[in-house]
Amino acid sequence: MAESFSIGDLARRTGIKVPTIRYYESIGLMPEPDRTAGNQRRYGRDALDTLNFIAHARAFGFPMKSVHHLLDIAAHPERPCEDIDALVAERLIEVEMRISGLTRLRDELSGLLAGHEHGTVGECRIIEAFSDHSLCAPGHKHDLPME
Amino acid sequence: MAESFSIGDLARRTGIKVPTIRYYESIGLMPEPDRTAGNQRRYGRDALDTLNFIAHARAFGFPMKSVHHLLDIAAHPERPCEDIDALVAERLIEVEMRISGLTRLRDELSGLLAGHEHGTVGECRIIEAFSDHSLCAPGHKHDLPME
DNA sequence: ATAGGGCCTCTAGTCACTAGAGGTTCAAGA
DNA sequence: TCTTGAACCTCTAGTGACTAGAGGCCCTAT
Ligand SMILES: [Zn+2]
Ligand SMILES: [Zn+2]
Ligand SMILES: [Zn+2]
Ligand SMILES: [Zn+2]
Secondary structure, three states: OOOOOOOHHHHHHHOHHHHHHHHHHHHOOOOOOOOOOHHHHHHEEEHHHHHHHHHHHHHHHOOOHHHHHHHHHOOOOOEEEEHHHHHHHHHHHHHHHHHHHHHHHHHHHHHHHHHHOOOHHOOOOHHHHHHHHHHHEEEOOOOOOOO | OOOOOOHHHHHHHOOOOHHHHHHHHHHOOOOOEEOOHHHHHHHOOEEEEEEHHHHHHOOOOOOOOHHHHHHHHHHHOOOOOOHHHHHHHHHHHHHHHHHHHHHHHHHHHHHHHOOOOOOOOOOOOOHHHHOHHHHHOOOOOOOOOOO
């Protein structure tokens, strides 16, 4: 007879917490599993694979919407896989933009620290910089879309 | 007589949206302003300064908790400014860790794209990699605390 | 005096979970 | 077989940092 996993088994094997698995089911990411007579969820091997796939896609930083999309694609082995490329390329661009924004931010922050000597708040260069853009970096502006 | 700004004036001058200003007030980040006879908020120049300070700190990526802290510190010009250093240094470390995590991620994503040829989903290397850690990068694991 | 844009409060929605209450079921040991 | 207690169930609410909408009042310029 086929393997059968409780929700806790799945959690232990995938590292995804039990409430999160139920949440994934509630948003339609995981199919509804069979139940025991006492209404507890029982999963098969395929659910385990799906959950690992989800965990892996999330680890790559894909938002849930893309994970949905990826699962849909993966469910049809005979179709062409070109959409995958687009999704991964899109994610790569996001990550690169994020890196360059954060790199600018890193430079600004270390610039603040570099020019800093301990004194009173009233004389503090860092506080001054927070109060006035023109002091925090020459000709500078913050245009990160938010982190 | 002193300058007086409506909440919309503040929004235009700081780039922070009106509901956000009300939200900041609700969480105690901005003091409660005076009101007109008709119950509308009227701000002075100090509120404008505070709001600009908040916007700037947020642009540096500080979470609200730290913004609170920074405002508290800035409100006491005679005290020593050493806590500022700690806050900025902490933020810098976060940013650096984030950059290194994202850099690894970038390399993995471009690795996936590099080895990819269009075919069917069933043969797709990228889908395979999502299904199996051992294929997505040799000896690799994803341990980003979450983006 | 009236039009209409700005302002008010309150509620609910976002994303991806997480925590808790209060109750039921399963499985292992006696 | 019975008992215990860990694991499971559903449902609600909370997180952070806002954003959107409903329904209604105010302010100011013409
Ligand atoms: Zn200082
Ligand atoms: Zn600045
Ligand atoms: Zn492919
Ligand atoms: Zn992997």
